[in-house]
Amino acid sequence: MKPMISRFAACLRRWAAFVALTLCTAPAFAACLSLPEDFNPIEFGSIAADGVEVGGVVRSIRFTLTLTCAPNGQGEPLARTLNYSSEFGPAPGMNLWATNLPGLALRMVRDGEDLGSKTEGVLGTHPGDGSAREFMIDMELVKIGPVTPGFLLGQAFIVEASPVSGDPSHYVVRKHITSSYVRGVACTVNTASKHLVVPLGAVPASAFDGPGSTQASREFAIDLTCSPFGEARPTPLSIQLLGETVPGTTDVLKLLGDDAALGVGIRVLKNDAPVTLNTWHSLGDATVGATTLPYTAQYYQYGERVTAGSGDGVMTFLIEMR
Structure with a gap:
C-alpha cells in the first residue's frame, strides 16, 4: 500500500502546484x-x-x-x-x-x-x-x-x-x-379626448347663403383630470388650438386634400365666440379633479361661393399649466 500512498501524495502535490500557478497568473x-x-x-x-x-x-x-x-x-x-x-x-x-x-x-x-x-x-x-x-x-x-x-x-x-x-x-x-x-396642479388629457373625431356630416353646398354663414354645428369636449402635487397652489391653465388657417383669417381652419370643398372652412367656438387658432388662451386656474372644456365645431363660409368637395380638417390642441 505504501507505493500507492506515495503516488497519490505526489499527484496531490502536482495539482496543488498547478492551482498555485493559476492563481498567480490570473488577471487583476x-x-x-x-x-x-x-x-x-x-x-x-x-x-x-x-x-x-x-x-x-x-x-x-x-x-x-x-x-x-x-x-x-x-x-x-x-x-x-x-x-x-x-x-x-x-x-x-x-x-x-x-x-x-x-x-x-x-x-x-x-x-x-x-x-x-x-x-x-x-x-x-x-x-x-x-x-x-x-x-x-x-x-x-x-x-x-x-x-x-x-x-x-x-x-x-x-x-x-x-x-x-x-x-x-x-x-x-x-x-x-x-x-x-x-407644487401646484397638473392636468392630463383623458384617453378618450386624445384623438377626437367630430363628425360634421354631409352638407349641400347650396345650404350656405353667403360669406359668414354656418352649417352643421356640433358640440365636443376635451376632458382633463387634474391632480395636486404637494400644496395645490393656483396654477393657470391654458390651451392652444393648432392648425393651418385659411389665408387672411385667424380662426378658420383650412380643409385638407386636393378634393376639398372651396369657399368653406371649419371654425371652433367657445361660449359662442370663435377661437383664434395658433395662440394661447387662458382657461383660468386649474381645479383638482375632472375638468371638461366644451367647444363647438361648425362649417363656416368665407368665400363668395361654396363648391362641393370633402370637408375634412385636422387640428391639434396643446394644454399647458402656465
Missing part, C-alpha cells in the same frame, strides 16, 4: 470605486417656480464625488478616463440639460466649469494609483418657461470608467433625482 482588475455616500440621491424637495422669472435659478444643490481607481495586480498605475452621461438630453437652443418637467432645465457645473449642453463627455482623468480624486458638482434648476407641476425624476448624472488592460469599462456611480416636485 484595477477597478474604480466611489464612496458609499456618493450614491445618495439628489433631493430638491418641494419647489415653487411661479415666483421665479424665466432664466432664473429655482433651486440649486452641490455635491462632491470622491472617486478612487486602483492600480493593477502588480501595483502599477493604470490611468483611467472618467466619462459622464445623463438620462436627460440637451435643452434645445440652450446651454442647459432638459428635465422631464416642461419649463425646467439643469445647469451642470464641474469644478467651476459649466458643462453647457453636453450631456455626455469627460468628467476627468484618474492616474489609477489608488489615490482619491474629488469632483465638485453644482446642479442648478433653471426656469426656461412655464413650469408644469409634477415630480422631477431621472438619472441626472452617471459616471463610467473607461476600459484598460485587464478591466472593462464599468459604472462607478449614478446620481438619481428623487423626492423632488413642483
